[in-house]
Amino acid sequence: MSAEMIQTSYREALREGIRDALKRDARVFLMGEDVGRYGGCYAVSKGLYDEFGPERIRDTPLSECGFTGAGIGAAMGGMRPIVEIMTVNFSLLALDQIVNNAATLRHMSGGQFNIPLVIRMACGAGKQLAAQHSHSLEGWYAHIPGIKVLAPATLEDARGMLWTALEDPDPVVIFEHVMLYNRTGQLAADAGPVPIEGAAVRLEGTDLSLVTYGGCLFKTLEAAGQLAAEDISAEVIDLRCLRPLDDATLMTSVAKTHRAVIISEEWRSGSLAAEVSARIMEQAFWDLDAPVGRLCTAEVPIPYPKHLEDAALPQVSAIVDAAKAVLNR
């Protein structure tokens, strides 16, 4: 039984996910800078203000610390807030609330309080927004016990992860890569919730595992296509959930391919890519035929000009090269 398919975009899929949640549960509301009248910095919430009004599509002043903390409080008070922090770059101002309150309150109180909060934010580079607007800090968030961290890359995940995240009794952070918003494709008209645990094998292969997520997924799939043309069979793993990581899917893949490259848009040192590499080291060392490679962003504040931004970020050709390198080809 295959459902009817509709043409949609990542942005629209996210919006439908939010609309859904608002309709389904009166406790859900969206709060953040310019989510309402402006329609959202990246137009994700466009139209929702007219549909749901100012209480439930709540524009906030510029106060990331204040309104993120308010989201935590509202969650403890029985609501199901979706806090939109416009971009990860500004989330640094809210990090204290996330680390010291959202992530700790449940454990520290001996399990007395839940924080059923979802925080969404745009992340990543590629739009020539320069050094202060191009961060990929999802690895930082993935370091924090007490929260879950998601990076939907596909239309299905954009549409369905929010649902599941809102049903989770604990805080969930969702990263939306800015270069994904305009991606379009086919999605089942009745697309529903998707699990928020577990990685996905987006392409099966036998020669090596390419491990990635978020903004790098489609670059990696493209690279896998080019590799296929050269008779190299790459398996592509989309982590999807950055905390907790799905070790089983990773190790199963490495046990099959014996080689892996991790591709992420983070700065290399201290990246989540390092964590994946370290886990493969720990759990699949004897399966490896070559050291696990990493392809990350150059360790530099992202510059404005396109040629330098491109040079800083992982590109398809570099993924192909990195894959060949671990295959000694």
Added chain:
Amino acid sequence: MSAEMIQTSYREALREGIRDALKRDARVFLMGEDVGRYGGCYAVSKGLYDEFGPERIRDTPLSECGFTGAGIGAAMGGMRPIVEIMTVNFSLLALDQIVNNAATLRHMSGGQFNIPLVIRMACGAGKQLAAQHSHSLEGWYAHIPGIKVLAPATLEDARGMLWTALEDPDPVVIFEHVMLYNRTGQLAADAGPVPIEGAAVRLEGTDLSLVTYGGCLFKTLEAAGQLAAEDISAEVIDLRCLRPLDDATLMTSVAKTHRAVIISEEWRSGSLAAEVSARIMEQAFWDLDAPVGRLCTAEVPIPYPKHLEDAALPQVSAIVDAAKAVLNR
């Protein structure tokens, strides 16, 4: 020619380093919460207020974002500020200024401005201060291009790293583990600057490399002593400088020992320990006789009671066990 030795503490060594800097360079000043009249939360700056006065030992209001940013501005304005953020736990409130200004301004301005700023902060657990006062987030800082990150553990480094850091034209962050302040020992009376690049081999050994830094160094040395009693020769590497990492010292050691365990007080997922493991994977894979191990803190907000805090943190016995595990013993 061996210099006269004096008995001192880590705290005093830090204080002498600051005093030195204040005497040597009129542009140097110390700024932070309660650094002056109170004498510093951990008494590092005790006495300096009386000696140097309120302008140069500058108490600030509780405004981590404001005074850290002010330190950046003052550095651009020709001063050599030492900003003390009382503990890393509160530095989350200043992270925007550090990431988006201190670390980026030089590159983003095309090299026009330097930020000769030093930020010191206490870090770590062990004093039963519970979930909001026990963080080890040095891995986050080590992820940021544009800053250097130091973790002095010995008296020499406590005494001498500040000097070198202040002479650096770029921002330097120094982590002081709270459990080190009371450590005492012998230090050369004329102890001077020490380099702020490069790891140190604190104990030579041949069977495995124990890689650590900061608060875990002495636990690791103690573990190495116990291993020695069982005829296991551990080499202990003190990273000292967490950004940039000294790959050469690491790989030289691993090339000799063929086995390694990284010990750090961070939460394990997304830790700097993962970065070290990933680098050994990339640069010394063929030297390895066993997967590199990691011993980190349990992924939990640190609880207050001693038995639970102890259970969460890396302990000597666990280091011994981890070492034996990579030796299959």
Added chain:
Amino acid sequence: MSDTHTSAGGKLHLNRDHALHLLREMLRIRRFEERCAELYTQEKIRGFLHLYVGEEAIAVGVMQCLAPEDAVVATYREHGHALARGIDMKTLMAEMYGKQEGVSRGRGGSMHVFDAATRLYGGNAIVGGGLPLAVGLALADKMQGRARVTSCFFGEGAVAEGAFHESLNLAALWRLPVLFICENNLYAMGTALERSESETEIFHKAASYKVPAVSLDGMDVIAIEATTRQAVAAIRAGEGPQFLECRTYRFRAHSMFDAQLYRDKAEVEAWKRKGPLLRFRHWLEETHMLDAAEAERIESEVEDELAAAVAFAESGTWEPVEDLLRDVHTEQPA
């Protein structure tokens, strides 16, 4: 409680029962704190310990005006709030010890008292960190049409933090039912108010947000109760947040590690003479509401309660190490 009431001038006409209740509540806090200090030197209590001695009138005065369904957000100096809010002294003391019978299962200790039953949302060790939570709790109430009040306590040191400012603006802008109570004890650790704020009249800050604010004598439990009652009534009437600045003084060190180099003994002694317990007791004696026998009876009852609390904590048990990771996430049915 119900038989107290405010006159137009904001003064309370106290009946004797309520007056003695206030005295007892303050005394319970005072004795609890003193015992904690002793237990700290005995190493029964560890970590950071911040005592409320000298400031008892504020928590006690304010709590008289809150209903059970209201909420409380406090700081790391929150034992007084917890006791006045009605948390059992036994489970509070067990928390100080880190025993699993403690109100936060022993995991929080002195700085992190939580209690779902009385809606005490901490116990927050980040200065200013509780204010945004209070805004959110109040927002939840407003959105769900509940006429509850969220009370939010913080020190004057927190006023320099951005979080204070953002929270006041949000609460005012959205007319949320938050009662902000600044416990202005004139010092933030060793930093005197004049060295942390260019405007030292803290309650004036509320004007920036059009939040009604008053400054009051934080040593006068009756004034605090009376003024709070008015503020709470205004909040319940939908007038939005209200702000109280209570001028007080902490009689003891900031924490157990503080040599108090930053203030004179004489200053401390002068404030002690204005202390809330001394003063209220004196007034009760003058008005013949309290005689020596009654005073002794209260003291000894509090002593008994305290002894029972210590015994409870002593006989408490340690959370099993196997439970270390429990509650990091909610355990979900498989």
Added chain:
Amino acid sequence: MSDTHTSAGGKLHLNRDHALHLLREMLRIRRFEERCAELYTQEKIRGFLHLYVGEEAIAVGVMQCLAPEDAVVATYREHGHALARGIDMKTLMAEMYGKQEGVSRGRGGSMHVFDAATRLYGGNAIVGGGLPLAVGLALADKMQGRARVTSCFFGEGAVAEGAFHESLNLAALWRLPVLFICENNLYAMGTALERSESETEIFHKAASYKVPAVSLDGMDVIAIEATTRQAVAAIRAGEGPQFLECRTYRFRAHSMFDAQLYRDKAEVEAWKRKGPLLRFRHWLEETHMLDAAEAERIESEVEDELAAAVAFAESGTWEPVEDLLRDVHTEQPA
């Protein structure tokens, strides 16, 4: 500049040269911004582009009062400040293109204009992020005994950020030579002032810090210059920080991606009629300081300057990819 002066009432007695200088400066900004918008649609300029059209009087008025050794801290809407501060239009335009001949070597683009020569410390894309820097620059001046002023521009949206509050307090507490200039254009992206602040008279906020503050017509270049001159004099006289709120309006979208759903066309048109250029030009004509020929001459000179700037940017070169990592750290002699 030196031949302007303030009367007691704060009005300027303008000589014609200076008046025409003001006009030209505003026009340079206006035309530069308009050209940037065109170049954006041609994809010569990319990223986020925030235009200063409608707000020119503020940067121009303020900059008249700063000496070369003073400092400027601005926002991502800073082309106007850069031009009025004296940055060459050529290198500014090259920066818009991302060419290495740009004032920030092309790395910053529209939001990150830096210039050591004129002490312009950005160009900051984090709302409120520049304020602490300004405090620090002023602190360095004060500690080094220099009578410099640091001017700090920010939008009214920044006022809700904690960083604003912390910075004002620090500057006031330490009596630092900072001139805070709030460019209140009534919107932060799509959020109207009434929806971001409970107190919409922004200059009242400064009272919380005892910082002298005035609100003024941000469309009146002469009023701005006159008031700034007084404020700067007060700062140089050691009176500590001063605060100016300039009520203005941005005539164009927030950035190039903004459909302006949040405001009426009629509102925009009404404000345009009060525009700083229109108004000043009208006044110059009325007072016979400007005739049609002169106006045309200025326009055409500005056009020439702009044409040269575009040509310079077009013929500029890309920074070699090999230099990507240069300046992350200072290259130190080996």
